[in-house]
Amino acid sequence: MKEGLIRKVPGVSVVEIDLSRAEDKDLSEISQTMGLALSLREMKALKEHYSRPLTDVEIQTFGQTWSEHCIHKTFKGIVEVEGGRRINGLLKEYIMKATKELNKPWCYSVFEDNAGLIEFDQDYLVAAKVETHNHPSAVEPFGGAATGVGGVIRDILGVWGEPIANIDVLCFGPLDLPYETLPHGLKHPKYIYKGVIAGIGSYGNNMGIPTVSGAIFFDSGYVGNPVVYCGCVGILPKGFYVKDTKEGDYAVLAGGRTGRDGIHGVTFASTDLMEDTDRLRPAVQIPNPLVEERLRRAIITIRDRRLASGITDLGGGGISCATGEMANRSGLGIEVSLDVVHLKEPDLAPWEIWISESQERMLLSVPERNLGDVLEVFEDEDVEACVLGRFNGSRRLRVYHRGLVVCDLDLEFLYSPPRAIRKASHVEYVPTPCALPEPKDLAEELLRILSDPNIRSKEDVIRTYDHEVRGCTAIKPLQGDLSGPNDAAIIKPLRDSWMGVVISCGITPFYPDPYWMAAASIEEAIRNNTSVGGRRIALLDNFVWGNPEREDRMGSLVRAAEACYDFSKALDAPFISGKDSLYNESPLGPVRPTLLITGIGIIPDVRKAVTVELKEEGDPLYVLGVTRNELAGSIYLKSKGLNGGECPKVNAKISKDTTQSLIKAMDSGLVAACHDVSEGGIGVAAAEMVMAANLGLSIDLRNVPSDVNRSDVLLFSESTSRFLVEVKRDCVREFEEILQGVPHCKVGVVGGNSFRIFGLDGSTWEVGISELRHAWRGVDGP
């Protein structure tokens, strides 16, 4: 690097960087050595704009604010697709566009604030947000996952929501991965798995927020890049959503102390994970749920007393991003003093205080008349708080440290980063024939699939999360003494209303075509929600992808985003919030592209919710939807180590008609039990309904609506838009009437003490309930 570009200023604690004399290679070097993760184009934009030297506090502000994590440059940038097509932003052209066109009156605030807000009833709003914490969890599993939970809870607090439920979806490498195949620097999946689960349980349980929904996947595509999705749902009275920061309001920082933990968390999240992960530990924050619990109490009190004019959480970028965003959002400027910040250790450099991502902190804007009251509320709850600064009309971000200005930036420029341009190739899965001889013994196949790590009961994990705390969980993740897997959870958030919030997930990472994978995930989230009686469903999208600067990764991202538009629109379910985690690369290559869709529905009366377990001997069992020969990415093939086959597709019309009819049947009281058909097909879904009830079932594959001519395919294909429905014996005619026009057929009868399958050629297979349970749970009985 050219000499004198980075200069320590005598007598002060800042360093000055003179970009005006820097050449391209110097710019790249500065970005790298200071941990900015800015591209050469972005560094050049800075050089062009500033003839004066920038302080380290200033240049770090750009590093944080312009990071992938904070402004989603890939999703907001321009994409040039192979063949000459140009996309003016994935977010704008696809995901937000569907929401805009659907134009639902119940969408209250979408894609704007820390969390999406929809109407619950006339007086209340539901807030929802899902985040990822992949990189931190790969480096320090317990702390990474726990702070992921803590962070998303603060997103809900950041829209004045009272958190009522947590969601956690996790993807790991195979737990039995041979140690010798693990590249140097990566941690073994088992270590990550144990730490992540302990971290999630610890934070959610401590905070007293029930963890009610989630999923766990295992695949070699997650060895180098484990995936940790943390979600939170909250509720708030409508009139209390206040975001009205005014000139003269004070900025109050409250909660945990600021330290060296979590320095450069966002820039680390915006680059590949290529070095020895232990060296990155300091970038992971340290969790302390006790502090956040007190903070939550104080914030809800401040909300209810209407003492503050605005709020935001401190996440990526720490104080720098929270103050800048709050000022910018309100068209204001702000002056901040770093001297008043409560520190974990005394000698932090100003830039460290400025960008540290230490946990459990929130920023509030408070009118002068309420400042004393706000500080008193914090004191009453034993929460440390300081008056960080004051909002003004300057449109500048000015920061003081020991009497000196260490940062003075124009907000207009800070929030107009150069738009990223990404290139994408066309990515599409071309089906190859799948050479799979038809097995003779489908009972054996079923037991093998039930014991597959991706299908097996996750009870061991789920019961370490408190899903009953708050006493509002109407439908639990595990049903009854026998722990059947309910498709969605229901929370009854209000004392005086029977209405419930229905929370579901859709995630199908093994389907090889990015477009149909995204379509199936959306449809699955809706289907799971419908299974328990949820309707009026809003969606959240969370993309976990590899490096978007590579054309193939970008190509599949484009396809997935296209499906988001197409199916959100066609299935009448708007997106309300989302987040992307890109740059999930390791020495083993990119992460398996994974899209989590979270569904937030409502149910008018939680007492009418439908659960998974079979109810009554003699009731008929129906299959809704069409079963096709769609085995690509199915657990059936995957568990045999096979590829090929057709990818499950979604027929939006059939899907929509089916869910609408099913809800109608549920509301008419005709449905005794319901389960969505997903991983493992009809075989697994039916077995789960049997195990959850200790009631047998026989099904006849000849009656399954389908054009497939093989029993194994009928039993294990993962075609979308299907449900298994136990109909009350006396209600069959009414049910059939409602289902007119929707593919459906009676396929079985509840009864006996085994699961019996009749194949196409007349062969029959029978498995005892206890045998099923041994395969699926490892033990019989509770």
Place this chain on the structure above:
Amino acid sequence: MDLSRAKACIARVGGTNCDLEMKVALENLGLTAEVLHMKQILKRGLSEYQLFVLPGGFSYGDYVRAGAIWGKEVHSKIKSELEAFIDEEKLVMGVCNGFQVMIEAGILPNGELVEVPKAALANNMSAKYECRWVYLRVERGGTPFTGDLETGEILKIPVGHGEGRFIPASEDFLKELIEEGCVLFRYSMPSGEAAEGRYPYNPNGSVYDIAGICNRKGNVMGMMPHPERAFFGWQLPEERNVPYGDGKRIFQGIIKYLQKY
């Protein structure tokens, strides 16, 4: 006394998180219930209340040991106040973390605030947090907390804890507890026979399947399971179309007692 004049104090500190559902349960039965931070209790005292509840949660983050810090705070700051409260035969109830606090403060097993606890609530035998519904057998009906229950009845109520394994100081002390009717609830099989340590019916490995205990008079009670989470029918995992769950029976007992108090 007239129920409209009776009042419950639900105590909390940082980390307490089951206070609101406790309030909902008590208020549903017509009792006035106030959630008070320890700071407020220190200022106001307990004289205006007839029921003192230590609810569940992770008081002070459960650092050191579950309930240890709050237990010491109770012992050092409101010992005499609480002893007088107990002497007046008012009711003290601890659920989950509240039970842990009572043990750490020495309030239970004896109903007097002793220096060295005579029992412990240790880490679950399964070495993990356990959130599940369990069956409880009522070992002694007719006490202030079981006034609406008969000996031998079976209740279905959930637990949610990592440290709930009841261990008495000695075999003799256990015998004493049993003989004096201080064992109030035991984990049992659905049929009603004792769980005898069988997991997960006994979810934590408690000695003698102990889920809840009381003092001799029965006006001081602690239990690991959460009756406030099994209060309404819609909270139950099965048979949800009933108005109330088994947890209500315990609160019903409290109400009966207060009406006679």
